[in-house]
Amino acid sequence: MGGKAWTPEYSLKFLILLPLLFLVPTFLLPLGIVVYRSVGGSALDTRYFAEIFSNSIYLYVLLQTFKTAGLSTMLALLIGFPIAHVITRARGFWGAIAFACVMVPLWTSVVTRTYAWIALLGRRGLVNQTLIDTGLFDQPLSLIYNPLAVQVGMVQVLLPMMILPILSSMRQMDQTKLMASAILGANPLRTFIHIYVPMCLSGVMAGSVLVFITALGFYVTPALLGGDTNMMMAVLIEQQVTKTLNWPLASALATVLLLMVLLSLLFVWQIARLRNVKLGVA
Numbered sequence: 001m002g003g004k005a006w007t008p009e010y011s012l013k014f015l016i017l018l019p020l021l022f023l024v025p026t027f028l029l030p031l032g033i034v035v036y037r038s039v040g041g042s043a044l045d046t047r048y049f050a051e052i053f054s055n056s057i058y059l060y061v062l063l064q065t066f067k068t069a070g071l072s073t074m075l076a077l078l079i080g081f082p083i084a085h086v087i088t089r090a091r092g093f094w095g096a097i098a099f100a101c102v103m104v105p106l107w108t109s110v111v112t113r114t115y116a117w118i119a120l121l122g123r124r125g126l127v128n129q130t131l132i133d134t135g136l137f138d139q140p141l142s143l144i145y146n147p148l149a150v151q152v153g154m155v156q157v158l159l160p161m162m163i164l165p166i167l168s169s170m171r172q173m174d175q176t177k178l179m180a181s182a183i184l185g186a187n188p189l190r191t192f193i194h195i196y197v198p199m200c201l202s203g204v205m206a207g208s209v210l211v212f213i214t215a216l217g218f219y220v221t222p223a224l225l226g227g228d229t230n231m232m233m234a235v236l237i238e239q240q241v242t243k244t245l246n247w248p249l250a251s252a253l254a255t256v257l258l259l260m261v262l263l264s265l266l267f268v269w270q271i272a273r274l275r276n277v278k279l280g281v282a
Contacts, residue, residue: 031258037251048252058236062256065233068147068222069215072154073162076211077204079155080162084203087163088170102167106160114224117153118144121225145227153221158214162207169203209268213261233257 039045052058087098105113120126121143128140143149177199181191197204219234226232233253240250 034251034254035258037248038255040248048249049256051249052252052256058253061231061233061236062260064231065216065257066260068150068154068232069212069218071151072158072215073208073212075151075155076159076162077208080159080207081166081200081204083159084163084166084170087167102160102163105157110157110220111224113157114153114221117149117156117225121149121152144225145230147226147230149225150222150230150232153225154215154218157218157221158211161210161214165206165210166200166203169200169206173199205268205272209265212264216261216264217257 038048040048052062083098083102087095087102090098118125122128123140123142125143127143128137131137132140173196177195178191181195186194217234218232219238222230222232223235223238226235234257237250237253237257240246240253
């Protein structure tokens, strides 16, 4: 029969074509429309970007978003690293239970988990009711609608994204290097700093990127736990669309947020390239 034979190269092109057919109309095209609107269409009007960077309120929200995402990433790393280490060391039934505790939250809606925090931290929530019933406080504490509540809720939601890449790198670790370090007389702290952490670096960087990028665009948790005084970029964009109906400004804010994500990815990629670290974990 005529024509070229079906080869693995054609199979690969076919497999790439399928996701492209899905991504172009559902992601790339809407994204292009947002960027197009942010510059006033074909007029290339940059006044909305000028308004963003000249308005102290927008700059504050931009800085607040960046700070909250960075702090959430650091907290998730500090909590997630030892949890991943414990799961790696656990065996059998307890290992399966520990891994399930990480995976189950991923199968639960973010909205459900956020409302659970409201039930716990609200003025009539479980925490305040317990403090009042035990006589520690006479009045309920303000535990939500503040930066602390936003951080707690975001870290709880994002923690599995940090644990899983670190866990993957720990499970692929060459244990003979740790044994060699101990045989050569290195104490546990020195082995941890110079051997253990560098071998986990790919997972740490991959998890940090996932958490930070996701936190930059977080909407549900800041909207429900933060209130108007602890706004992030996604909440501000939603308000511009639904309340002021200022679509061009909302598009400009979304474009700025997209640029923040791209610059963050470029920064991490440069660090990984300089340190010869592969961000992907098998």
